[in-house]
Amino acid sequence: MRDIRSVFSNERIRRALIGMSTLVVCLAGCSQPSEMIAPRTLEIQQQWDLQPGSLVGGRRISGGLGDISVDLGGGNIHAPFDGKVQPHEHQCLIYSTPEVPAYVFRFCDLDKVALGDVREGDVIGKGNIMQFAALRKQPSGQWAMVEPSTSMLERILARP
């Protein structure tokens, strides 16, 4: 196998790498930082006192009504369609897509989340115990917790 040092000793390759690094720095500076993604607020129709993020006895409630707890085991979840990921309250995210009107998904307790526009199959985040909820828009403007389909959850958990 060719020695990597000999590869990088090539002047043109070195220049290309330097140029690529410069491009990355430029893109990183031009790309939209996570903090610029506006948080998504929504009003849930079914209101329980205990919601994800509530503190009881000094402990945080991580799931509540309508949440499906999924043991990811440190694995990833993926965007089921082209869409957008926005921050939400209490360590939760809201995923929406124009391909599926009137529905949004809520993901809680994820690490290393990808905010902003995502493509179908992109990793949204990873974690251990994820709380997942599907919400359907109501005529009042509120969002109702609904039972998600197994096929949709599979599409989120497994990269398409």
Next chain:
Amino acid sequence: MVNAQQPQESRQRQSVIDLFDPHQAMRRSRAQIPMSQRPVTAESITALRSSVATNHFHPPHPSSQVHVSGGAHQLDSGIATFNPQTAVQPHDVKSVHSEGVSTLADVLGVTQKDRARQRRKHRAQQKSTDRRPKPTRAVRRSGRSPNVSYLLAGGSLLAGLVVVGDVGSLLASDPVSDVCQEVVQADATLSREELSQLISIPERQAKASVREVVSEPHCILPNVEIRKGAIAEREAYPLAFDPNTWVVLLYEGDEYAGYSFSFQ
């Protein structure tokens, strides 16, 4: 060893050796050689200086029986030096057959044949030195260590991944038209009036109420199941006044669920 009975030429030659080999001279002094028998003569030194000043001095061949120990020995400033790499071990000294001393080799009893052999061997040594494997470019580069190259490689690889990710996110999403499963009416669009009436229809109304406002869609998207037991049917319309913007409608059975805008 030299003794008082040796001919004058031998003593002269030994004196020159002593000049280049103080250790040998020391050993000789330890052998208690009388000072009067020390072979250094003015003639030999003069002959030696004149010879090295006018001739290119080659390091002696082992067969020439001259040894310069301890590296370079300067005879006179700017005259000649010995290369320690080419210094050889002492050996017996040949006798000098001529009183006329023109070169150091003559002084030392080295013949023209010996000198020619010396030069051939010297050239052969230089060639073998030149044939050594040349260091790689990475080694020859003095300003960058291999670690820096690996760092550059790793950083560039990471940067490339970031670039791919950024470029991927910068690319526009697939247009709804690419997601279409079946084109229903190719020239179907939504006018401003139709759009205005559509968004005024509340969710969960009957599908028929929507059909009264909009005509057949441009295309339909594959059915999906978002909510358990409810198959979602999706229809798409481009806007007549903004063809890059599409409206997607979702029905579940006979119920209208809602709309969304897709910007391409």
